[in-house]
Amino acid sequence: MTVDSSAARKPRRSAAGKAGTTGTKRTTRTTQKSTAPELVQLLTPEGKRVKNAEYDRYVDGITPDELRGLYRDMVLTRRFDAEATALQRQGELGLWASLLGQEAAQIGSGRALRDDDYVFPTYREHGVAWCRGVDPTNLLGMFRGVNNGGWDPNGNNFHLYTIVIGSQTLHATGYAMGVTKDGADSAVIAYFGDGASSQGDVAESFTFSAVYNAPVVFFCQNNQWAISEPTEKQSRVPLYQRAQGFGFPGVRVDGNDVLACLAVTKWALERARDGEGPTLVEAYTYRMGAHTTSDDPSRYRGDEERQAWEAKDPILRLRRFLEASNHADESFFAELEAESEALGRRVREAVRAMPDPDHFAIFENVYADGHALVDEERAQFAAYQASFADAEGGH
């Protein structure tokens, strides 16, 4: 099925694409497909279920209870995210990276996973963390600056947030190669963004995972922006087509359609478990908010773009579907609203109650067995701290 993704901006002509810059005829632009890219969609923005011969089987058995569960996951994740943004504005967090608009991509893919699968996130995967059972309050310690992570990765098979763009795709690939060596049938999923797709680490992880047939799913949330850089500055072809050059399949899914994200991720995970190697999933979505609370998107993009994507809101479309198919009534939505408010309050109270860390904790866990340089730095810091005591004593 081909859906016209008319909201996609036309690629701007880049300097690299200008013909004649070297005096010879350049043919690279002809490699781009002239037709609109395929987009897997099972729920339209109006909440209508559309048939899909390839992917229907992954969601055909889904119960009304599970559908309400997906809706609840998205609503609670959005509520948590809004609370975290507010907490940053009130000085309780140093920074926050909002997932607003990307709930379907994260909940759909997150709910496709098995407990024994392993997740390597970026810094924005709050919805995936929710699906893994990581308590939302644990996500906030690092953003408050009171710890370096906040959860045990092996507790929920959910790795710590990774800020170094793209590096977690290599961690995921290595882990997946290990899964094969162990003879296990679990799968690994690496989350990354459209901007990260330009990183060398991502290209290397594509190469290694393809050659070693590693059971890994590369889940790229193309939210159209890498801070202030639009996607067309990252690639001359739609991102999912990159996989072809590495020798594994890539598919573009409507990232605001939770059912399609669930189905496509299940398919990709099944391939991994069946020994068919890596898959690239490009979830075509939109970052509705700022890159982080330190960013002001009005400096580089207009409101029209945001408005166009608002009409495709992931939560609204599932609500329309639930209502039209009589799978949820008013009391369900009212109870969920109350649950959301309670979650907001719990998060707020938990953040305010987080104790300041011991000043010397920063030197712990740098190396497993200690290191002379770290010891030296710890001693220097101790002397620095002691200098305040001396100064106070002198008054």
Ligand SMILES: Cc1ncc(C[n+]2csc(CCOP(=O)(O)OP(=O)(O)O)c2C)c(N)n1
């Ligand atoms: C190796 C590296 N280079 C640069 C940065 C600074 N940086 C932080 S987020 C970001 C953009 C990432 O964009 P994208 O991959 O699309 O993810 P998104 O933030 O949109 O989810 C950059 C360049 C970084 N953290 N790491």
Ligand SMILES: [Mg+2]
């Ligand atoms: Mg991005």
